[in-house]
Amino acid sequence: MLMVLLGVLVSSGADDVATTERSAAASPADSSPSSSAEAAPAEAPAKAEPTDGPEGDVKITGCAVDDLTDWPSADVLITNRSSKESNYIVSVEFVDESGKRLGDALAASNNVAAGQKVETTAQSLDKVTVTVECRVTEVTRYAS
Numbered sequence: 001m002l003m004v005l006l007g008v009l010v011s012s013g014a015d016d017v018a019t020t021e022r023s024a025a026a027s028p029a030d031s032s033p034s035s036s037a038e039a040a041p042a043e044a045p046a047k048a049e050p051t052d053g054p055e056g057d058v059k060i061t062g063c064a065v066d067d068l069t070d071w072p073s074a075d076v077l078i079t080n081r082s083s084k085e086s087n088y089i090v091s092v093e094f095v096d097e098s099g100k101r102l103g104d105a106l107a108a109s110n111n112v113a114a115g116q117k118v119e120t121t122a123q124s125l126d127k128v129t130v131t132v133e134c135r136v137t138e139v140t141r142y143a144s
Contacts, residue, residue: 053139053141054082054088054139055136055139057078057079057081057082057088057139057141058076058077058078058079058088058090058136058139059076059079060074060075060076060134060135060136061077061119062074062075063075063132063133063134065131065132069127070128070129071123071124071125071126071127071128072102072103072105072124072126072132072134073105073121073122073123073124074092074094074105074107074121074122074134075119075121076090076092076107076120076121076122076136077117077118078090078109078112078117078118078119078120079115079117080113080114080116080117080118080141081115082114082141084114084144085111085112085113085143086112086143087108087109087111087112087141087142087143087144088107088108088109088110088112088118088139088140088141089106089107089108089138089139089140090107090108090120090122090136090138090139090140091104091105091106091122091136091137091138091139092104092105092106092122092134092135092136092137093134094124094132094133094134094135095132095133095135096130096131096132097131097133102126102128102130102132103124103125103126103128104124104126104137105122105123105124106122107120107121107122108120110144111144112144122134
């Protein structure tokens with residue numbers, strides 16, 4: 001299913017912007033995002049999950065390359081840990097095993113109540129024919 005992000009209006013008073021390096025991996029033949037997550041390569045030390053700010057609100061739960069379209073996508077879980085209803089914009093990049101960027105996508109969700117969890121998808125339209133890793137590169141959270 002092709003999801004199109006028609007537009008997201010970001011207020012000039014955004015209260016939190018952060019960058020993370022959390023990721024998940026997927027190969028082009030993966031069709032089930034939940035079964036495609038892999039651990040980071042053994043030679044790269046695992047980084048601790050951020051716990052402060054909006055970057056701690058976002059987790060990649062699946063990373064897949066559609067075997068029909070060759071488009072990568074990332075399943076994103078947003079948990080609003082702030083005290084206010086908030087809007088989120090999540091930037092995701094898709095990289096190969098050497099770290100070369102192959103594409104990117106956005107996921108967004110508006111009016112997420114304090115404490116609420118929301119699942120959304122970041123879908124790229126870039127064709128990918130190799131195994132990819134999905135990485136959150138930026139999280140913007142602002143009050144609704």
